[in-house]
Amino acid sequence: MGGEGRIQRLEAENAQLASALRVAESCRVLLGCLESSEVYPLALDVALGAIGRARGVALFRRPSAPLSEAVAFRGFSEEEAGALRAQLAQEKPLDLESVGRLEVAAEGPLHDLLRRAGLPLQRLLVLPLRGRAGEFGALWILEDGEPFDASALERAARVAGYAEIALQNAERYGQAKDRAFVDDVTEAYNARYLHQAVEHEVQRAERSGRPLCILFLDLDRFKLVNDRYGHLVGSQTLRQLARVLAGCVRQVDTLARYGGDEFTIVLVDTDLASALAVAERIRRSVGETLFEGGRDAPIRLSISIGVAAFPRHGRDRETLLDMADKAMYRAKSLGRNRVCSASEL
Numbered sequence: 538m539g540g541e542g543r544i545q546r547l548e549a550e551n552a553q554l555a556s557a558l559r560v561a562e563s564c565r566v567l568l569g570c571l572e573s574s575e576v577y578p579l580a581l582d583v584a585l586g587a588i589g590r591a592r593g594v595a596l597f598r599r600p601s602a603p604l605s606e607a608v609a610f611r612g613f614s615e616e617e618a619g620a621l622r623a624q625l626a627q628e629k630p631l632d633l634e635s636v637g638r639l640e641v642a643a644e645g646p647l648h649d650l651l652r653r654a655g656l657p658l659q660r661l662l663v664l665p666l667r668g669r670a671g672e673f674g675a676l677w678i679l680e681d682g683e684p685f686d687a688s689a690l691e692r693a694a695r696v697a698g699y700a701e702i703a704l705q706n707a708e709r710y711g712q713a714k715d716r717a718f719v720d721d722v723t724e725a726y727n728a729r730y731l732h733q734a735v736e737h738e739v740q741r742a743e744r745s746g747r748p749l750c751i752l753f754l755d756l757d758r759f760k761l762v763n764d765r766y767g768h769l770v771g772s773q774t775l776r777q778l779a780r781v782l783a784g785c786v787r788q789v790d791t792l793a794r795y796g797g798d799e800f801t802i803v804l805v806d807t808d809l810a811s812a813l814a815v816a817e818r819i820r821r822s823v824g825e826t827l828f829e830g831g832r833d834a835p836i837r838l839s840i841s842i843g844v845a846a847f848p849r850h851g852r853d854r855e856t857l858l859d860m861a862d863k864a865m866y867r868a869k870s871l872g873r874n875r876v877c878s879a880s881e882l
Contacts, residue, residue, distance in 0.1 A: 563587060564699035573597075573707040577666065577674045578609035580700035584664060585611060587696050588689040590678050594621070594647060597666075597674025598633060607674070620654040627653075636665045636675040639694055641685050647677045662690070664697045668704035670712070720794040722772050723779035731793035731801055735854045738791075738803055742847050749847040750812035752802040753861035754782070754819070757839045757873040759798040766830055774828045774836065781826050785819045801858070809846040809878065816842040816876040824874065839874035841865055850879040 563583050570576050577595040585593050592612030608625060610618040625631065631646050642648070642663050651658055662685050664676040678693070685693075718730035726734070735751065742749040756778065763771040775798060782792055782800060791803040802819075804812050820840055827835035843864025851857040860879040868877040 559587075564696060567696075567699045567703040568706065570703050571707050571710040573668065573672050573704055573711060574607070576700055576703045576707055577676070580664075580666065580696060580703070581609055581611055581676050581678075583700075584676055584678060584693055584696045587692045588662075588678065588685070590662075590681065590683075592681060593676060593678040595674065595676050596625075596631060596633060596647075598672070612679075617654070617656060620656065621650060624650055624653045633673060633675060636663060639664050639690070639697060641680070641690070646675075660685075662693060664693055664700075666697060666700050666704060668701065668708045670708040672704050672708055723775050723794050725779045725783070725800070726791060726793040728793060728795050728801075731791065731795065731803070732854065734791045734793070734803055735858065738805055739847060739852070739854055739857065741805075743852070747806050748808040750804040750807045750809060751845045751847075751857045751861040752804065752812065752816055752819070753795070753843040753845075753858070753865040754800045754802070755841050755865055755869070756798040756823075757841055757869070759838070762836060762838070766836070770830060770836075774838070777826070777828055778823065778838075781822055782819060785815065785822055801861070809844065809849065809880070812844050812846065813876060813878060816844050820874065820876055841868035841873050842876045843868060843879065844876065845879040 563586060567576065567579055567583060570579055574597070577597045581593050581595040585591065590612075594611075595609040597607045608622065610621065613621070631650060633646065635646060640663050641660055643660050645661070645663060647661060647663075648658055659682075660680040662678040662680070664678070665673070666675060667673045676697075718726055718733075720727040738749055741747070759771070759774075762774055775794070778798075779792065779794065779800070782802065786792060786802055786804070789805055791805075793801050793803075795801045802815075804815060807815070820842060823838060823840040826838070828838060830836040843861045843866070845851060845857050845861035845864060847857055850860040860882070863882055864877045864879040867881060868875045871877070
């Protein structure tokens with residue numbers, strides 16, 4: 538009996554090792570993922586395969602997008618996924634911060650979402666995923682009548698561990714990429730990043746039917762600042778201007794230095810009337826700002842702004858930027874220090 542017992546233990550250990558190797562092999566794809574927004578749905582796919590389940594949800598935080606877009610559903614019907622997504626789009630937010638540990642839970646944030654969507658409640662396996670620089674989200678896997686055993690929990694924990702390593706890699710890659718997309722003078726995004734951001738937001742607006750507007754901004758007679766005070770003061774002025782502009786828009790909007798003293802702002806989920814109001818607020822704020830002029834008196838400046846809206850003035854990146862640029866030049870031609878819509882062209 539002793540020999541048979543040892544053989545059984547060895548067989549069990551070998552089976553456990555083989556299972557661990559299969560999970561590790563399936564997780565290799567996670568380590569090659571360099572976009573944090575792709576780690577969560579990919580980790581959900583791997584976790585479902587590792588523990589033999591069909592239905593799950595990945596939710597994660599994305600500062601530049603609403604929570605209803607930072608989600609992945611697996612195994613749900615179109616109607617069920619639509620109901621869940623509709624609940625996510627409502628005002629009541631899902632508390633991702635409260636997801637603290639790997640567990641099998643009968644209540645929690647996703648249960649609230651299932652309840653609000655009218656879907657049957659059940660126990661869920663919860664896998665929180667966190668990076669080191671602010672990335673966080675969670676996976677929920679539905680029990681669907683088959684209780685999670687210790688082996689399933691162990692495999693799920695192994696997947697979560699690989700996913701968190703992938704998140705940390707993606708964070709480091711994102712930080713390096715951000716440095717390549719940031720303007721050295723103003724610390725706003727540069728034109729290279731702007732073009733990608735506009736392309737992305739145009740596609741998102743096309744899918745969702747939500748409004749989108751572009752502001753094109755240019756300081757009036759900025760050359761006189763460089764001529765009188767020198768380029769060092771000119772650079773300081775542009776840095777101060779970038780701070781003023783950033784203070785007039787939301788975190789989800791994109792501010793970029795297009796070149797020289799030209800800036801561009803992408804206003805997401807913003808219609809033309811609201812964008813014109815934002816532009817007017819910016820125009821007033823710049824006019825009221827005392828820019829540092831070195832030993833001389835503070836510098837007062839004005840700004841001209843053009844506004845273009847998707848899809849009214851264009852349905853692609855190039856057209857929208859061109860129409861906002863032309864509207865800005867119309868503002869210049871009408872005497873500067875004003876806001877013009879592309880509708881006036």
